[in-house]
Amino acid sequence: MDPVPAHPASLRDLPLVVVVGGGFGGIRLVQRLANAPVRVVLIDRSNHHLFQPLLYQVATSVLTESEIAYPIRRIFRSQANALVGLGEVRAVDRADRSLVFADGTRAPYDWLVLAAGAVSSYFGKDGWSGLAPGMKTLNEATAIRARVLQAFEDAEAETDPRALRAHLTFVIVGGGATGVELAGAIRELAVEAMAPDFRRVRTESTRVVLVEAGERLLSSMGEASSEAARKALQAIGVEIRLKSMVTDVFDGGVVVAGERIEADTVVWAAGVSASPLGETLGTELDSAGRVKVLPDCSVPGTPKVFVIGDMASQTCAKSGHQVPGVAPGAIQMAEMVAGIIAAETKAEQRGKTPPPRPTFRYKDKGTMATIGRARAVAEVSGLQLHGLSAWLAWLLVHLVLLVGFRNRLFVLLSWAFAYLAYSKGARLITGQSRSRLKTPIGEEMQRLARA
Amino acid sequence: MDPVPAHPASLRDLPLVVVVGGGFGGIRLVQRLANAPVRVVLIDRSNHHLFQPLLYQVATSVLTESEIAYPIRRIFRSQANALVGLGEVRAVDRADRSLVFADGTRAPYDWLVLAAGAVSSYFGKDGWSGLAPGMKTLNEATAIRARVLQAFEDAEAETDPRALRAHLTFVIVGGGATGVELAGAIRELAVEAMAPDFRRVRTESTRVVLVEAGERLLSSMGEASSEAARKALQAIGVEIRLKSMVTDVFDGGVVVAGERIEADTVVWAAGVSASPLGETLGTELDSAGRVKVLPDCSVPGTPKVFVIGDMASQTCAKSGHQVPGVAPGAIQMAEMVAGIIAAETKAEQRGKTPPPRPTFRYKDKGTMATIGRARAVAEVSGLQLHGLSAWLAWLLVHLVLLVGFRNRLFVLLSWAFAYLAYSKGARLITGQSRSRLKTPIGEEMQRLARA
Numbered sequence: 001m002d003p004v005p006a007h008p009a010s011l012r013d014l015p016l017v018v019v020v021g022g023g024f025g026g027i028r029l030v031q032r033l034a035n036a037p038v039r040v041v042l043i044d045r046s047n048h049h050l051f052q053p054l055l056y057q058v059a060t061s062v063l064t065e066s067e068i069a070y071p072i073r074r075i076f077r078s079q080a081n082a083l084v085g086l087g088e089v090r091a092v093d094r095a096d097r098s099l100v101f102a103d104g105t106r107a108p109y110d111w112l113v114l115a116a117g118a119v120s121s122y123f124g125k126d127g128w129s130g131l132a133p134g135m136k137t138l139n140e141a142t143a144i145r146a147r148v149l150q151a152f153e154d155a156e157a158e159t160d161p162r163a164l165r166a167h168l169t170f171v172i173v174g175g176g177a178t179g180v181e182l183a184g185a186i187r188e189l190a191v192e193a194m195a196p197d198f199r200r201v202r203t204e205s206t207r208v209v210l211v212e213a214g215e216r217l218l219s220s221m222g223e224a225s226s227e228a229a230r231k232a233l234q235a236i237g238v239e240i241r242l243k244s245m246v247t248d249v250f251d252g253g254v255v256v257a258g259e260r261i262e263a264d265t266v267v268w269a270a271g272v273s274a275s276p277l278g279e280t281l282g283t284e285l286d287s288a289g290r291v292k293v294l295p296d297c298s299v300p301g302t303p304k305v306f307v308i309g310d311m312a313s314q315t316c317a318k319s320g321h322q323v324p325g326v327a328p329g330a331i332q333m334a335e336m337v338a339g340i341i342a343a344e345t346k347a348e349q350r351g352k353t354p355p356p357r358p359t360f361r362y363k364d365k366g367t368m369a370t371i372g373r374a375r376a377v378a379e380v381s382g383l384q385l386h387g388l389s390a391w392l393a394w395l396l397v398h399l400v401l402l403v404g405f406r407n408r409l410f411v412l413l414s415w416a417f418a419y420l421a422y423s424k425g426a427r428l429i430t431g432q433s434r435s436r437l438k439t440p441i442g443e444e445m446q447r448l449a450r451a
Numbered sequence: 452m453d454p455v456p457a458h459p460a461s462l463r464d465l466p467l468v469v470v471v472g473g474g475f476g477g478i479r480l481v482q483r484l485a486n487a488p489v490r491v492v493l494i495d496r497s498n499h500h501l502f503q504p505l506l507y508q509v510a511t512s513v514l515t516e517s518e519i520a521y522p523i524r525r526i527f528r529s530q531a532n533a534l535v536g537l538g539e540v541r542a543v544d545r546a547d548r549s550l551v552f553a554d555g556t557r558a559p560y561d562w563l564v565l566a567a568g569a570v571s572s573y574f575g576k577d578g579w580s581g582l583a584p585g586m587k588t589l590n591e592a593t594a595i596r597a598r599v600l601q602a603f604e605d606a607e608a609e610t611d612p613r614a615l616r617a618h619l620t621f622v623i624v625g626g627g628a629t630g631v632e633l634a635g636a637i638r639e640l641a642v643e644a645m646a647p648d649f650r651r652v653r654t655e656s657t658r659v660v661l662v663e664a665g666e667r668l669l670s671s672m673g674e675a676s677s678e679a680a681r682k683a684l685q686a687i688g689v690e691i692r693l694k695s696m697v698t699d700v701f702d703g704g705v706v707v708a709g710e711r712i713e714a715d716t717v718v719w720a721a722g723v724s725a726s727p728l729g730e731t732l733g734t735e736l737d738s739a740g741r742v743k744v745l746p747d748c749s750v751p752g753t754p755k756v757f758v759i760g761d762m763a764s765q766t767c768a769k770s771g772h773q774v775p776g777v778a779p780g781a782i783q784m785a786e787m788v789a790g791i792i793a794a795e796t797k798a799e800q801r802g803k804t805p806p807p808r809p810t811f812r813y814k815d816k817g818t819m820a821t822i823g824r825a826r827a828v829a830e831v832s833g834l835q836l837h838g839l840s841a842w843l844a845w846l847l848v849h850l851v852l853l854v855g856f857r858n859r860l861f862v863l864l865s866w867a868f869a870y871l872a873y874s875k876g877a878r879l880i881t882g883q884s885r886s887r888l889k890t891p892i893g894e895e896m897q898r899l900a901r902a
Binding site for chain 2: 046047048064065066067069071073074077083085086087138139142149150153156157196197198199406407409410413417421423425426427428429430431
C-alpha cells in the first residue's frame with residue numbers, strides 16, 4: 001500500500017492554508033474555504049470537535065461524552081480541499097513560514113490561521129490547577145464528574161460530621177455562564193437524581209457555593225439578567241458569594257474572603273487565558289494572553305497569518321468593545337478571514353488586484369445561561385427573557401448548534417430523561433480517580449454491625 | 452447533619468449478608484434477597500454495574516460508556532434491606548468472619564457471597580498486559596478504543612510503508628466470543644465507518660488477525676457454529692490463525708507460531724482467571740484461580756461463605772462439566788444461593804430446622820456471538836442459528852438483558868445508527884493516550900507542500 005496523494009492532483013499547486021484548532025472558529029473557517037482556490041489542512045490535538053457550552057452537562061452526568069463531541073474528520077468527509085491532521089503545534093515560526101510540532105518536526109504554510117482557543121487561567125497561581133480543575137476538555141469534564149460522584153459516595157460512608165460536611169460541599173469559583181450553569185446543575189443532581197439512591201446521607205443538604213469576585217453574576221449580561229440568575233440559583237438552594245475573592249485553594253477546600261470553606265470538590269470557572277501558542281508569534285499580547293490583531297484579524301507584519309476566536313484580542317469596529325470569548329465571536333471572525341483568504345487567492349490566481357480587507361464588526365447574537373430545569377436567562381437582540389421561555393430558547397439554540405443529526409437526537413433524548421424523568425444517564429465514575437477511592441466502607445459496616 | 456441510620460430500625464437485628472461484586476451474579480443475588488429476613492450490603496470497586504458482553508462495542512465506537520453501565524445504587528433504590536458501598540475488598544478473614552479492605556479497615560459479616568468475577572489472564576506472562584491490554588472494564592475498553600482510533604490517525608500521516616502496515620494491523624489474541632466479536636467489529640469499523648473519512652490511507656486494507664491456539668473458533672459451541680463463524684469472519688476480511696500460539700508480545704507486535712507480526716494494536720482476549728480475592732480464602736483453587744466450591748456453592752468448612760460466578764469452580768450436577776464463565780451461570784448460582792440464605796435465615800428466625808441444601812444444576816441458556824452487521828452464530832436449546840436470524844436473536848437477547856429502559860432505548864438507537872446508517876457515534880480518543888500522540892503530521896505536511 002503506497003501512500004496515496006492527499007489532495008487531489010488538481011489542487012496540488014494551490015496555496016496551502018493551515019488552520020490550528022477544530023473549535024467553532026476553525027471548523028467554520030475551513031467550511032467557508034470549500035470553494036476557494038486553496039488546499040486546507042486543519043490540525044487539532046484531539047480527534048473531535050467539542051461543543052464546549054455543554055461540557056458542564058457532562059460534568060454533571062446529564063449528557064455523555066460522545067453526545068457533545070463529533071469526529072473532525074467526519075465533518076470534512078466530503079470537502080475535497082480539506083485535510084485533517086492530529087497533532088500538537090508548539091510554536092509558529094513566522095520568519096520561516098512554518099509551524100513547529102511537539103515532536104520537533106516542522107510544517108510549512110502559505111496562509112496560517114490560529115484558532116486554538118483558551119485554557120483555564122489561575123491568575124498566576126498555577127499550583128491551584130490540580131486542586132480546583134477547570135473544565136475545557138472532555139477529559140477534564142469526566143474527571144470533575146468522577147470527583148462529584150465520588151464525593152457523594154464518600155459522604156454515604158462517612159461517620160465524622162465535619163468530613164461529611166466537606167464531602168457534600170461543592171465550591172464553584174467564578175460567576176460567569178459556566179459557573180452559574182455548573183452550580184445549578186450540581187444542586188439539581190444532588191436533589192433530584194442522587195437523593196432517592198442514598199440511604200444514610202441526605203443529599204438535599206448538599207452545599208453548593210458559587211463564588212464571584214465581581215459585584216454580580218453573569219457580568220456580560222444586563223443587571224436584570226444577573227438578578228434573575230441570582231434569584232433562580234438561590235431558589236434551588238445555591239449559596240452565592242458576590243464581591244468575594246478566593247485567596248487560597250488547598251487540598252480540601254478554599255479560603256473565600258478570609259473564610260475557610262472545607263470542600264472535597266472545588267471547580268475553577270473563574271477565567272481563561274488564550275492558548276500559549278499565541279506567545280510564540282512574538283507579537284504584542286493583551287493581559288489575558290490574547291494576540292493583539294489588526295482589524296482584519298491578521299497579525300501585525302504578516303498579513304497572511306491570522307488569529308481568531310478566544311486567542312484574538314479584537315475589538316468591534318462599531319462599539320469599540322473587546323469581542324467576548326464566545327462561539328459567535330469566533331465564528332464571525334472565521335467567516336471574515338475565510339472571505340479574505342478566498343478573495344485574495346482568487347485575485348492572485350486571476351492576476352487581479354484583491355479587494356481591500358474588511359474591518360471586523362461583531363454582531364452580538366445574544367447571551368444565555370441556564371439554571372437547572374426550566375429556568376434560564378437570555379438576552380437576544382435587546383430582548384430579555386427569564387424563566388421558562390429563556391430555557392426553551394436555550395434548549396433550541398443549543399440543539400441547533402450541535403454538529404450532526406445523531407448528536408442532536410441523543411442530546412434531545414438525554415434532556416428528556418434528565419428533565420422529565422429526573423434521570424441522569426451518565427453517572428459513571430471512570431478514569432484515574434482511583435486515588436480518591438478512600439471510602440471507609442469498613443468503618444461504616446462495623447457501625448452497621450454494631451447497630 | 453447527623454448520620455442517619457442506614458438500615459431501617461426494624462431490620463437492625465437481622466443477619467448481615469455481605470456481597471462482594473456488582474456483576475450479573477451479585478446483582479441478582481441481592482435482588483432475590485429482597486424479602487428475606489436479612490440486611491444486605493453489596494460492595495463493588497466501581498459505582499456501576501457493567502454489561503460486559505457489550506464492552507467490545509465500546510472499544511469499537513458503536514456504543515458509548517454510559518449505554519452499557521448502570522449505577523448500582525439506582526438498581527437498589529427501592530430495596531429497603533439493601534445497601535450499596537463503594538470499596539475495594541483485599542481479603543477475607545474467615546476465622547474472624549470479616550473482610551479486609553484496601554485501606555486496612557475491616558468489616559464483619561454473618562453471611563458472605565464472593566461474586567467478584569474474573570480478570571484478564573496472561574498465563575504467567577504478566578509483562579504482556581501493558582502491551583496487549585485485556586477488556587474487562589470501561590476504562591480498558593475506552594483505552595482500546597483510543598488505541599484503535601489513534602492507529603488510523605497515525606496511518607493517515609505515515610510515509611514509511613512498513614510503519615504504515617503496522618499502524619493498520621490489529622492482532623486479537625483468543626478466538627472465543629470476545630475475540631470473534633472484536634475482530635469482526637474492528638474490520639467493520641475500518642471498512643464502513645473510517646473509510647470515507649480518511650484520504651491518504653485506504654482503511655479497507657486494514658489487517659485484522661485473529662489468533663487462536665485451539666483447533667477452532669468458539670470452542671464452547673458446536674463445530675458447525677465454529678465453522679460458520681470462521682466463514683463469516685473471512686467473508687468480511689478477517690485473517691484467522693488456528694492452532695497458533697502467541698509466543699511473544701513486544702512493543703509493536705507479536706510472535707505467532709514463529710512468525711513476527713508487526714502491529715500497533717494487540718488486544719488480549721485469550722483467557723481470564725478468577726479475581727485474586729479467592730486466594731485469600733485459604734482453600735483449594737483450580738488452575739484458573741477459581742475457588743473449588745461445594746455443590747451448594749459454599750466454601751468447604753464455612754457453610755455461610757459462598758463463591759459464585761466466574762470466581763467459582765463449580766460443576767453441573769447433571770452433566771459433570773465445569774459451569775462456563777457466562778452471565779447465566781453466575782445468575783443461576785446467585786438464585787440458588789439466595790434461596791439457601793433466605794430459607795436458612797427464615798428457619799432460624801422461626802426456630803425451625805432448615806431444609807437440606809440443593810445441589811447446583813446448570814441450565815444451559817445457549818451461546819451466541821455476533822460477527823459484524825447482520826451475521827451471528829447462536830445455539831439455543833439444541834437449535835443452531837447462523838446468519839441474520841442469529842443476529843436478530845442476539846440483538847433482542849442483549850437488549851432485554853440490559854438494565855434500565857433508558858439504556859435499552861439508547862443502545863437500540865445506537866445500533867440503528869451503526870447498522871443502518873453506518874455511523875459509529877462514539878469515535879472519541881480520550882483518556883491518557885497522549886503518549887501515543889506521535890502522529891508525524893509535520894512530515895506529512897512537508898510532503899504535501901513539496902507535492
